[in-house]
Amino acid sequence: xxxxxxYKKELRESGFAxxxxxxxxxxxxFFLYTRITAHNxxxxxxxxxxxxxxxxxxxxxxxxxxxxQEWNDRTIxxxxxxxxxxxxxxxxxxxxAATYLLLLIILAGTxxxxxxxxxxxxxxxxxxxxxxxxxxINIVFLTLAGYLWFNLFLYFMAQIACLVSRVYDRFRWxxxxxxxxxxxxxxxxxxxxxxxxxxxxxGLTFQISGIGGAEEFTTLIxxxxxxxxxxTLVILGFIIGAGLLLEKVLEV
Amino acid sequence: MELKETxxxxxxxxxxxxKYGRTIALQDAEMEFPEGELTALIGPNGSxxxxxxxxxxxxxxxxxxxxxxLGLEPGIQLKDKVAFLPEIDHFYKxxxxxxxxxxxxxxxxxxxxxxxxxxxGEMNLxxxxxxxxxxxxxxxxxxxxxxxxxxxxxxxxxxxxxxxDPQSKGYILEILNSEFAVGGKSVILSTHEVxxxxxxxxxxxxxxxxxxxxxxxxxxxxxxxxLSIQDLTREVFA
Numbered sequence: 001x002x003x004x005x006x007y008k009k010e011l012r013e014s015g016f017a018x019x020x021x022x023x024x025x026x027x028x029x030f031f032l033y034t035r036i037t038a039h040n041x042x043x044x045x046x047x048x049x050x051x052x053x054x055x056x057x058x059x060x061x062x063x064x065x066x067x068x069q070e071w072n073d074r075t076i077x078x079x080x081x082x083x084x085x086x087x088x089x090x091x092x093x094x095x096x097a098a099t100y101l102l103l104l105i106i107l108a109g110t111x112x113x114x115x116x117x118x119x120x121x122x123x124x125x126x127x128x129x130x131x132x133x134x135x136x137i138n139i140v141f142l143t144l145a146g147y148l149w150f151n152l153f154l155y156f157m158a159q160i161a162c163l164v165s166r167v168y169d170r171f172r173w174x175x176x177x178x179x180x181x182x183x184x185x186x187x188x189x190x191x192x193x194x195x196x197x198x199x200x201x202x203g204l205t206f207q208i209s210g211i212g213g214a215e216e217f218t219t220l221i222x223x224x225x226x227x228x229x230x231x232t233l234v235i236l237g238f239i240i241g242a243g244l245l246l247e248k249v250l251e252v
Numbered sequence: 253m254e255l256k257e258t259x260x261x262x263x264x265x266x267x268x269x270x271k272y273g274r275t276i277a278l279q280d281a282e283m284e285f286p287e288g289e290l291t292a293l294i295g296p297n298g299s300x301x302x303x304x305x306x307x308x309x310x311x312x313x314x315x316x317x318x319x320x321x322l323g324l325e326p327g328i329q330l331k332d333k334v335a336f337l338p339e340i341d342h343f344y345k346x347x348x349x350x351x352x353x354x355x356x357x358x359x360x361x362x363x364x365x366x367x368x369x370x371x372x373g374e375m376n377l378x379x380x381x382x383x384x385x386x387x388x389x390x391x392x393x394x395x396x397x398x399x400x401x402x403x404x405x406x407x408x409x410x411x412x413x414x415x416x417d418p419q420s421k422g423y424i425l426e427i428l429n430s431e432f433a434v435g436g437k438s439v440i441l442s443t444h445e446v447x448x449x450x451x452x453x454x455x456x457x458x459x460x461x462x463x464x465x466x467x468x469x470x471x472x473x474x475x476x477x478x479l480s481i482q483d484l485t486r487e488v489f490a
Contacts, residue, residue, distance in 0.1 A: 005358035012346065077342035080311050082359050083332035169273065247328070251312040 002084065003092060010096030013069070014062050018100040021058055022107060025051045029111040033118065041119045048115050051108045052147070055101065059151045062097045063158030064176070067246075071166060076252050087243030094155065094239065101151055105144070131210035138206040142221065149231050156238035157183045163245045187234045194230035201226045262287035262406055262438045263308060268317035270303050270462070277303040278462040280317065285440055289454035290432050292470075292481070293442040296489055300462040301442040302339060305410045308440075309336040322405055332361055335402040337409040341391050343383045349394060350379040356398050368401035375423050389420030396424055400431055406438045413445040421448060428452055446482045456481055458488050465489075 028051060032044050070076040079089060131139070161180040165172040204225050209218040261284035270278040278300040285291045295301050306312040308319055310326035324330045343352055349372060357363045372379055375393040377386075386394065396412055412428075413421050425448060432439055432452060443449055453470040465488050466473070470481055477484050 001358050005355060009344065009355065013344070073345065074340050074342050075344055077311065077338045077340060078344075081309065081331060081336055081338075081342075083328055083361075084359070085328060252306070 003088060006082075006084070006089065006092035007095055010066070010093045011099065014066065014096060014100060017058065017062065018104065021054070021104060025054075025104065025108050026111065029108070029115060033111075033115050036115070036119055036122065038123060041123050045116065045119060048112050051104075055104055055108075056151050056154050058104075059097065059101055060154045060158045062100075063155035064162045066093045066097065066159060067162045067166070071252075074252075080246075080250075080252055085243060086245070086247030087239050089246060090159075090239050090242045093159075097155060098152075101148075105147075130212075131208065135208045135210055138208060138221075142206060142223070145228075152235055153184070153187065156235065156242070157187070160238060160242050160245075163242055163250065166250055167245075187238070190237070191227075191230045191234045194233055195224065195226045198226035198229050199224060201229065204228075259284070260287045261285060262322060263440070264320040265304065265308075266317050266319070268304070268307060268314045268319055270300070270307065270312070270315050276462050278307075278314070281459070281462060281464060283457055283464050283467060285438070285457070286455050287438050288436050290437075290439040290441060290452050291455040291457060292446070292449070292453040293440060293457050293459060294444075294446060294481075294485055295442075295459035295465075296444075298461075299459045301459055302410050303462075304459070305336070305408055305440065305442055309334055309408060311336075311338075333404055334406045334408060335399045335404045337395050337399040337407075337412055339411040339414060341388075341395070343391065343394070345384050346382075348380055348382050349377060349386075352383065352394070352398070353379070353401075356401070360402055362403045364401050364403055368397055371397040371400060371427065374427065387417075387420075388415060389417045392416045392420055393423055396427060400427065406440070408440045410442050411444065412441065413443060413448065421445070425449065446485050450481045453481060458485065460489060 029048065032048055036044050067076075070079055082089075157180050160183050161176045164179045165175040168175055202225060203222040206221045206223070207218060208221060209216070211217070263285035265281055265283045268278050268281045269276075275298075277298075281300065281304065293301050293304070303312060307314050308321050308326060310328075310331060319326060321330055322333055324333070344355075347355070353365065353368045353372070356368070357365045369379065372394075375397055377390060377393060377397070381390075383391070392412065392415075396409075399407060399409065412424055416424070428449070429452065431437070441449065441452075450470075456466070456468065456470050456473055457464060458466040466484075468476075473484060474480060477487075479487065
């Protein structure tokens, strides 16, 4: 109940920005959908992915803003007065942001699919290769997984940079930028070390097959599950670290 | 003398020091707050009152020394046992009064929803009002509603009357009177508005430059100095 209430509050807090982004994405895709012609369909297919480059910026901004706004509005007094562990608050904020990210991806993915399908129907193949259904699912899955991890890292790096900068009274922007870069460097180094530690874990193999030119082809892509595990552990480290910072170090 | 012998502290502050940069907020502050009494924490601006209260509820941390509240160190466990009213407005602006009451109910195990609604009516507030539509006085009253709706062993209020209009002060003093006049509840109230709230004081601690200047039971201080607490405050901080 307490956690759900915090989660609901966070959904409401970042809802407006997500709504604006949703409307912009829909408007942009609708615009592209109505402008597909034989002359520009390749350009349209390229442009349709543009929102996916904007979402990380949104996630980065949300990661930073989620706490800076609490300080600016002084609601941090209320947040820190709650009998909740720091990581609970971090998790509620993160889940709210992740909910919006997933909804945005699903929405933008659906509209992208519609545009691509219409292009295929009207103008034939748009790619030099013809992939099987399973291959397309595998490629989408891998791309999505990578995209989600990338966004998660951006979110937590921005959040930790914001929290660390709040420990100091001066040079907050400078500290934010330095911590942001350092957290990227350190977390990826740690992820690398952890991946080495868990390299005994089985790999995940994805088969990509189809017809390219006149020939059939099959390619196997293997990704070690240790990399997923190490990234998960680093994300958990971010949650616990930010939680401790909020609970034990930061003052209002 | 009889009162001193029954003194049972609910809060102990042991040599607490706190600095903000070069500014000293508290310097080896040493004091105890009695259980079941309303203690007034009086002092000029910058005397360290708010810092002390924030340390007691775990919003700020002491550089040295320690505080013990209800036998616990400030932390998560304590936050559910102490109701804190901060001086600043700490509401989410998009919320309505009913939403902020619901939010508090979900977060504090001892939050009495019915009492909150009742107090909201007594304070002449409407539950469907948005926070942004409330005046400073109304927000001050709402803070008091949210604090008093909790059934806890200790209430800590930081300047609940500061900067409020006479009408809001009237509402708040009336509620404080009905809630605490009978006694038995432990309250720490930091204030400048001594003249208006003096009648509620059981115990008084005067703070200046982060150190205790004077402390004792209000009646004993009045008898000893032959002055009201208001006049005594003027004399001590002159």
